[in-house]
Amino acid sequence: MTWLKLLLQRLRASFSHPQIDQELDMEMASHLEIAIEENLKQGMSVEEARRQASVRFGGVEQAKQQHREARGFLWLDVLSQDLRYTFRALRRDPGFAAIAILILSFGIGANVAVFSVVNTILLRPLPFRDPQQLVWITGLPGKGGLSSQTYSTDAYKAFLSQQRSFQDVTGYFAFSTSDNTRLMGRGEPLLLSGILVNGNFFQTLGVQPILGRLFRPEECQKNAAPVTLLGYAFWKREFGGDPDIVGKAVNFDGRSVTIVGVVPETFDFGSVFSPGSKIDTYGPAILDDMEDWGNTLALIGRLKPGVSIGQAQAEADLLFPRLLFSFKHPDWGGNYTGKLSILKDYVSGKLRRSLIVLWCAVGLILLIVCVNLSNLMLARAAARGKEFAMRSALGAGRGRLVRQLLTESIVLSAIGALLGLGLACGLTFYLAHQGSIALPLLSSVTLDGSALVWTLLITIATAMIFGLVPGLKMSRSNLQEALKDSGQGLSEGKKHETLRAALVISELSLACVLLVGAGLLLHSFLRVLDVDLGFEPSRTAAIKVDFDDSKPERRGAVLRDMLQRILAVPGIEATGVADNLPLDMNRSWGLSAKGKEYKPGELPATFVYVVTPGYLNVMGIRMLAGRDISWQDETGKERVVIINQTAARYLWPGEDPVGRMALVSGMDTRVIGVVADVRESSAETAPGWQMYLPVMQNGPVGARLVVRTKLSPNVLASSVMATLRSINPAQPATEFRPMQNIVDHSVSPRRFFVSLVGIFAVLGLVLASLGIYGVISYSVTRQTQEIGIRMALGATVANVQLRVIAKTLRLALIGIVLGAVASFAMARAITSLLFAVQPNDPPTFTSTILLLTTVAIVAGYVPARRASRINPMIALRND
Amino acid sequence: MAKSKLDLLQGTLDLMVLQTLVSMGPQHGYGIARRIEQVSGNEVLLNQGTIYASLVRLQERGWISAEWGTSDNNRKAKFYAITKKGGKQLAEDAVQWQRLCDVMGRVLAMQGEHK
Numbered sequence: 001m002t003w004l005k006l007l008l009q010r011l012r013a014s015f016s017h018p019q020i021d022q023e024l025d026m027e028m029a030s031h032l033e034i035a036i037e038e039n040l041k042q043g044m045s046v047e048e049a050r051r052q053a054s055v056r057f058g059g060v061e062q063a064k065q066q067h068r069e070a071r072g073f074l075w076l077d078v079l080s081q082d083l084r085y086t087f088r089a090l091r092r093d094p095g096f097a098a099i100a101i102l103i104l105s106f107g108i109g110a111n112v113a114v115f116s117v118v119n120t121i122l123l124r125p126l127p128f129r130d131p132q133q134l135v136w137i138t139g140l141p142g143k144g145g146l147s148s149q150t151y152s153t154d155a156y157k158a159f160l161s162q163q164r165s166f167q168d169v170t171g172y173f174a175f176s177t178s179d180n181t182r183l184m185g186r187g188e189p190l191l192l193s194g195i196l197v198n199g200n201f202f203q204t205l206g207v208q209p210i211l212g213r214l215f216r217p218e219e220c221q222k223n224a225a226p227v228t229l230l231g232y233a234f235w236k237r238e239f240g241g242d243p244d245i246v247g248k249a250v251n252f253d254g255r256s257v258t259i260v261g262v263v264p265e266t267f268d269f270g271s272v273f274s275p276g277s278k279i280d281t282y283g284p285a286i287l288d289d290m291e292d293w294g295n296t297l298a299l300i301g302r303l304k305p306g307v308s309i310g311q312a313q314a315e316a317d318l319l320f321p322r323l324l325f326s327f328k329h330p331d332w333g334g335n336y337t338g339k340l341s342i343l344k345d346y347v348s349g350k351l352r353r354s355l356i357v358l359w360c361a362v363g364l365i366l367l368i369v370c371v372n373l374s375n376l377m378l379a380r381a382a383a384r385g386k387e388f389a390m391r392s393a394l395g396a397g398r399g400r401l402v403r404q405l406l407t408e409s410i411v412l413s414a415i416g417a418l419l420g421l422g423l424a425c426g427l428t429f430y431l432a433h434q435g436s437i438a439l440p441l442l443s444s445v446t447l448d449g450s451a452l453v454w455t456l457l458i459t460i461a462t463a464m465i466f467g468l469v470p471g472l473k474m475s476r477s478n479l480q481e482a483l484k485d486s487g488q489g490l491s492e493g494k495k496h497e498t499l500r501a502a503l504v505i506s507e508l509s510l511a512c513v514l515l516v517g518a519g520l521l522l523h524s525f526l527r528v529l530d531v532d533l534g535f536e537p538s539r540t541a542a543i544k545v546d547f548d549d550s551k552p553e554r555r556g557a558v559l560r561d562m563l564q565r566i567l568a569v570p571g572i573e574a575t576g577v578a579d580n581l582p583l584d585m586n587r588s589w590g591l592s593a594k595g596k597e598y599k600p601g602e603l604p605a606t607f608v609y610v611v612t613p614g615y616l617n618v619m620g621i622r623m624l625a626g627r628d629i630s631w632q633d634e635t636g637k638e639r640v641v642i643i644n645q646t647a648a649r650y651l652w653p654g655e656d657p658v659g660r661m662a663l664v665s666g667m668d669t670r671v672i673g674v675v676a677d678v679r680e681s682s683a684e685t686a687p688g689w690q691m692y693l694p695v696m697q698n699g700p701v702g703a704r705l706v707v708r709t710k711l712s713p714n715v716l717a718s719s720v721m722a723t724l725r726s727i728n729p730a731q732p733a734t735e736f737r738p739m740q741n742i743v744d745h746s747v748s749p750r751r752f753f754v755s756l757v758g759i760f761a762v763l764g765l766v767l768a769s770l771g772i773y774g775v776i777s778y779s780v781t782r783q784t785q786e787i788g789i790r791m792a793l794g795a796t797v798a799n800v801q802l803r804v805i806a807k808t809l810r811l812a813l814i815g816i817v818l819g820a821v822a823s824f825a826m827a828r829a830i831t832s833l834l835f836a837v838q839p840n841d842p843p844t845f846t847s848t849i850l851l852l853t854t855v856a857i858v859a860g861y862v863p864a865r866r867a868s869r870i871n872p873m874i875a876l877r878n879d
Numbered sequence: 880m881a882k883s884k885l886d887l888l889q890g891t892l893d894l895m896v897l898q899t900l901v902s903m904g905p906q907h908g909y910g911i912a913r914r915i916e917q918v919s920g921n922e923v924l925l926n927q928g929t930i931y932a933s934l935v936r937l938q939e940r941g942w943i944s945a946e947w948g949t950s951d952n953n954r955k956a957k958f959y960a961i962t963k964k965g966g967k968q969l970a971e972d973a974v975q976w977q978r979l980c981d982v983m984g985r986v987l988a989m990q991g992e993h994k
Contacts, residue, residue, distance in 0.1 A: 024931065026955075027931065027957045028928070028931070030955055030956045031907070031908050033954060034907070034952070038913075057926060062926075066928075070932040070936045071939060
């Protein structure tokens with residue numbers, strides 16, 4: 001209560017000070033009168049009495065000031081005074097204010113944007129209930145792609161019933177492709193991306209529908225009436241957010257499906273489980289129908305409270321090796337492993353290092369910004385030395401002066417932060433709408449509360465750093481000297497000079513670290529782009545096609561007819577069909593040499609592509625030996641396969657595999673050719689085993705038509721679509737996807753990081769060069785007189801220029817050397833992010849050093865030129 | 880300014896003011912200042928003006944109260960009086976000071992023995 005009373009009193013004091021001041025004046029006046037009266041009584045003269053009284057009283061203004069400080073919200077007064085003063089000062093120097101604010105807004109904006117990304121992907125928990133309990137269950141992520149990371153329905157059922165660590169285990173069909181469902185009966189067929197999830201999927205994650213309900217157990221049984229849940233964005237887009245949508249029926253692929261609910265906006269399946277893709281609808285996975293599909297389920301479990309992931313892993317280590325692939329074929333075994341990881345780590349763990357590097361990069365930018373502004377403030381402060389000395393002489397305490405400088409820096413920071421927030425807002429909006437970047441959760445990046453708190457924090461920290469350094473420096477300077485100093489002295493404070501030099505040096509070393517980091521990442525990125533993918537993405541494009549596959553024995557004829565007709569479209573040079581494309585979805589089967597014995601687990605799963613003749617050609621996949629698949633490799637004839645080099649080398653070392661007999665999923669198959677390796681999972685990972693099987697002899701999962709053309713796919717789209725429609729009127733409208741897009745998508749995370757770090761490095765370089773230019777230019781201005789004298793005494797233009805440039809270079813070289821040393825340490829720390837580039841990559845280091853030196857020379861040359869043009873007469877007269 | 884005079888430690892002036900008010904009863908600023916000067920034998924040097932910051936501080940804490948009144952020689956002046964709370968505070972602070980003085984005395988004496 002007391003403090004409350006005090007607060008009220010102080011508030012009153014601070015708001016009603018004219019009265020209080022008046023009262024104080026009266027009180028002091030009466031004080032003096034009483035004192036004078038007493039002095040008179042003691043026999044002093046009138047004048048003496050008055051003098052003594054006022055000497056005893058001391059400074060009236062000081063006493064008043066003390067009174068004000070003691071009585072109330074003085075800081076409020078002081079603050080508003082400081083603020084008013086600051087705005088006045090900044091208005092007087094708009095150039096300085098504009099530059100400072102601009103620099104700050106870049107620094108703060110970049111930091112806030114990156115923080116938002118880091119926060120969303122790395123720091124914020126996943127948008128599920130108790131996300132720390134959620135566990136991702138996967139097979140050993142070795143070679144073999146998705147098929148070795150997923151489980152059969154029987155294995156899932158067995159694990160679910162035997163385990164004791166999880167509240168529940170759920171899964172989803174991991175092999176859904178995009179655009180796999182046709183929405184019909186609403187005009188032209190529209191392609192949707194649907195996914196099948198286990199009946200308990202949403203319950204396990206803790207996601208509640210915003211409309212309707214989740215799946216019921218009976219809807220996950222064989223022959224159940226089909227139902228669907230709509231994704232939020234799809235519901236908004238296609239149904240205009242119809243609030244009465246629940247219970248209505250839609251036509252998916254000719255089947256009437258009842259909509260039972262809509263999932264919330266916060267639930268974005270794609271962004272968590274399959275970055276860069278969008279899911280429109282969710283259907284219940286009917287496990288009984290999926291028994292013979294092989295390994296298809298990706299598993300997620302929710303730990304029981306109090307069960308650690310270690311305990312669950314111990315249990316999984318016991319259970320998984322005993323799981324069966326199929327209850328009907330216990331002799332097949334299962335050969336499963338189960339590696340558990342917290343879902344969040346699975347989703348963003350791979351990105352942690354990259355994101356931290358990104359965070360450090362913007363941190364460095366902010367440091368450079370601080371250093372730059374410290375420098376600017378210092379230059380400004382030096383120019384204002386007299387003003388401060390004057391204020392100090394008039395009774396402003398050192399604290400007050402520092403506070404004044406801090407107020408200025410905080411005001412600048414705050415304005416910069418506001419602009420920066422706008423910048424960050426735009427940047428995060430841009431990033432969130434980059435559907436093509438394969439980064440998890442990126443679509444949910446926004447400026448949220450924590451980003452605002454972060455902004456506040458860095459704004460204050462920045463202001464403190466760049467306000468305090470010059471502030472302390474300034475207020476320590478000698479009052480009398482500053483007053484006497486004419487401003488253009490011959491020997492400006494040596495200490496000042498040293499501090500400024502130190503600032504420039506640190507700025508250059510920071511920029512050096514940034515540039516080397518960005519250079520290494522850029523070099524890695526170029527190396528990734530240079531990787532031989534094993535196929536030719538340029539000039540090829542793929543489109544998902546629908547064809548009548550009701551009679552498997554007719555599949556070859558149907559596709560052959562389609563390919564011939566497409567080839568007849570003007571501009572199309574080659575065609576082919578495959579069910580999966582490299583760097584896109586994949587699946588794997590078993591492949592081994594017939595007649596050889598292998599240890600269990602010795603052979604990796606082999607990526608399988610079911611293709612038509614001509615596919616290898618249109619993709620530019622190089623035949624190394626043997627022949628391509630032909631239309632004669634019919635159903636019922638000898639089964640044939642083409643394998644890649646890596647598989648061939650292992651299965652038939654030192655022999656010619658062509659003509660040998662292999663086992664493909666247990667069936668005798670003749671090897672008819674060997675092709676070059678294709679990067680199937682990502683451009684950066686070494687290729688696994690791959691095989692190509694004819695569509696006539698194997699069931700494809702969908703079909704993608706690949707065409708090679710000199711024309712742009714957009715130009716061709718309508719004629720190709722017309723041809724496809726003439727074959728199959730139900731062919732839905734889909735887009736041509738240039739293969740290059742698929743490649744770009746695969747390298748998009750690296751491109752994302754490289755471009756951001758690159759931008760920051762350039763920003764750092766610009767700031768650092770501004771910094772060094774500022775310091776040199778300033779020192780030239782300060783030395784105008786000195787240079788004038790030198791020139792009067794016979795120094796040549798070259799002489800003067802050389803001196804200035806030499807000084808610049810000296811600073812730059814110290815900075816570069818320090819920066820290079822720091823860069824070595826930094827490079828080692830980011831080794832794991834590099835691709836085919838050594839941390840001490842000589843081209844990167846050399847070019848960085850050259851670049852920085854050049855920049856320093858240019859930054860020094862401009863003031864040097866100015867120095868050499870100084871007219872000695874004017875310089876000496878000046879002042 | 881005379882160096883030989885004592886600089887006041889932070890907070891000591893407040894205590895002196897309280898004690899003065901206890902011993903003299905309600906008093907105006909000048910009176911308090913004079914009294915402190917006299918009692919200290921002019922050892923303490925204070926700009927009399929400083930007293931007003933102390934007075935307003937004490938007032939805000941509720942340790943003294945203030946009222947306009949008339950001085951002995953018929954001048955309008957603000958008179959300060961110690962409150963109950965102020966009395967309690969004074970008692971506490973006085974004990975504190977006494978203890979500090981004792982300790983300081985002992986410590987300084989100890990140093991003296993070694994010389």
